[in-house]
Amino acid sequence: MKETSKALHAFLTLLLIIAAWGGYNFVLIMFVKGVGITGSSDLVPWGVFIVGFVFCVGTSAGASIIGLLISGFGRDDYKPLGTRAILVGILSLMSAVLFLLADVGNPFRTMLLPAVIRNPTSALVYTSMTYVLFGALLLGELYYAVKITLSGGVGSDMEEKIAKVLAILALLFALMVVHAPHGALFAFVSAREMWNTPLLPPHFVVVALASGTAVMILVAIITSKINKSELVGLETLSHMGQLLALFIIITLFLDFFDFVVMIYAGKPAGLEIWHLLTGRFAPLFIINTAGLFVAMLILLFKRGRTIKGLSMASSLTVIAIIAYRFNLIIVAQTAPLFPGMGEIYYMPTVPEMAVVVGIIAWALFLYIVLIKVLPLEETVPEPEIGPDIDHRYQITVPTFRKPG
Template sequence: MTADGSFLDTIKFIVREALLNGGRRYYLALIGLLIVALYGMYLWIFVQHAPIFLGKEEGGLILTDLSDSVPWGIYIAFFVFWVGVAAAGIVFGIAAYVFGDKEFKKVAVLGEVQAVAAIITVLLLITVDIGRPFRAMILMPQLPNLRSMLDWDFIVLTGYLTLNLIGMLVTVHYYRQDKPLPKKFIVPFITIAAPFAIGIHTVTAFISQALTARPIWNSPLLAPRYVATAFASGPAILLLALYLAERYMKGFKVDFSVYKKTLYVIVGSLVVGLYFTLSEVHEIFWYTTEPMKKAQAQVLFLGYHLPYLAKMMWLWIGLGIAAVILGILPRVHNSKKGIILVSVITIVAVVAEKTMTIIIPAFVPGTLGEVHPYYPTALEIGITAGVHAIGILIYLLLARPALKAVMTHYFKGSGAHH
């Protein structure tokens, strides 16, 4: 199959395949996501910014349950989760280009697509958390301040986003012309992208870990725990995306070895993540001499003041163990549907582990021992849902042309139905 060779034509190809050549199911999915996204944007712009846009006296972050005592809530909670999902997008790339797995080479571009969609979701969650976007402009003149972990986070996030946009564009550019990726691109790309993938989640953890007034975060295990569970949930989402692509894209097939080898990564990461949780429980409840740390842990594990946090934490432990047990059963790991079941359980488990349970206990009790229980309001939940809809929409719009290019190169065909 021949195609025009310029990158401009590749961009046109991406736009055409993303927007113009879909079927009924594809467009219904796009419309549904767009409605949720627009509703979330409406809540954020016109309800949360009511004093500006509607002339009302009440609005802004006061409409949320965020406060001086609990300044980080559901927005930052899901920020942490999606940074991990973005970091784990590199798993397919490492398997393909470092270990030379031919089957992973066919789907490595989906990891880049996932990273792009996840980082955009992350940046949008930061935007809604700061309240007014103008506040970000106030911070910009301070860049770069290499003594600030926030600046490092900004650098690694935007750097990783740029890397994956370039990686996706180059991959689609060559594959749509039925050409292999050149080694002069692959080697520097994976050499730079792999450390960035670990770096984005490590730096995110360092931001919390450095806050000495939040003792539950003052653990050297925080950063490796972030990375471990990210390498469970990120590949699980990739497998779910591949499974849906196989169902709804005619002619697109993935070798079973991709599912099985990725499951090994998921199960191994869950085991490490659960072990880190056990290690922290041992330190907190067995010999810590920090009373505030123990008080915050009681909120997290025993449900003091916020029962939903304990339920989420024990959900992570229960589902994490269940996913590991299921993953090692031959009847499960030798079945594609069984692997997808483990993937879905893993996603739910890590959402429970790496969202509210990571963030909220550091603020309840607060630095002076005060207790302000945090419950996200309907406004916060609606805005968060809208941001997620935008992220999934971007994932869908980019995944389709990327996989169509893969089909052109590896399957010599690009027919699709939705």
């Protein structure tokens, strides 16, 4: 136990050092040297900060599917992941806001929205308000989840009803009110061939479900390995794998027709984007498409939905979606808007990547600390009392942990 504690403390210290390095560069970009030390420019104003922002908002929304499965479909086998999914949602949303602040250049300007700068026709004002509402919804869900756990896993009728409504509402709100409009933000830009499509909002929704499900599979597997005991059973993980396969299939379907329309439409802008995807950005394009396809093949067959197979498929999905977000945001901006404009380049700088890694490290640090502090429902085997005990079932009891 001491060795585990020492290793955990060392890891937390490392995360704090990385987060501090990222924070230093964050301050450097925000208040000292400005966004000029990033790879962004007037031609490519959105860089890796927006890539991280969109990915984290999607993961935050997609992770809410766990609450829907528990409260909406009565899947009690998912309960050990319930509070963890809420924490992933909150911390992913926090990370998304930090990425957005980093991209703005001066966080105080963002604080003026929507209190001072109010334009009812601006989709950006609308989406900025949804983050606050979604964050409040997740915090309310966390409050009742913790309260019920402290009550021994069974709350009052009112508490149970509120927790159920919040869990179901969280996913619907996240997908329909928060994340689908993100796709619309891009789709509204008629000058960008890769963005201007009505399929982008539903595409964002499906990709969010895929990334959130993949992250929660990894959370379940990694937690079980660290604790050396099952958090959820293999059947539950296999069911999550089936859901992930469905989301990947829909994503690939939408991707295929996006590219087919882009090529066969014969528009110069669309052909230029296809040229970039299969040329300069070919490695990321292959990671995106091939990664999702391989993950789908692993998950479609029961033999692939083992711990090893699920770990590989989920990791491939996360990496592929990050590549997709990068291609969607960066490639669309590097395609010239008019003939003779010349090639446009974007390359993230060291300060930019330091901020990205720092935000991720900070979110991971908070997650580890919170799961040590908050009461969580853990799945533990029933004690062996005699030969007639049925070992197929497990019981769920609240586990209380002290920090560290």
